Amino acid sequence: MKRTILFSFGLMLMAATLVLANTNFMAAFGWTSTSHDFGKIAQNKPVTAVFKFTNKGEAPLIISNARGSCGCTGVDYPKDPVMPGKTGEVKATYNAAAMGAFSKTVTVESNAEGGMVTLMFKGEVVNNATGTSGN
DSSP: OHHHHHHHHHHHHHHHHHHHHTOOOOBOEEESOSEEEEEEEETTOOEEEEEEEEEOSSSOBOEEEEEESSTTEEEEOOOSOBOTTOEEEEEEEEOOOSOEEEEEEEEEEESBTTSEEEEEEEEEEEOTTTOOOOO
């Protein structure tokens, strides 16, 4: 009888260990928004889009890289892990040197579920004095 109870307990322990070993704790982005429209902005006055997120996963969220689609965009992002339930932000600063409409992206690489995320921002650079885009 004792042997049967011990054997059953051992099987249950082994099954529980297998279930826990196969549990995949992931980080997950919960973005407030993945796009931003600046509307009309003045030439040569940089603007910054702030993309806020919460780590909705069960593991620390680690952003390994975030880069703009061109050299006209600077990107700042958390270098330390964002713990589950905590918030962070990715900032994209556009230099606004070229006149006219623009549409840019920021690619965020991380350990979050889904891997890469693309953030988008757009607007129109206009002349400071006249308020026109020169097109």
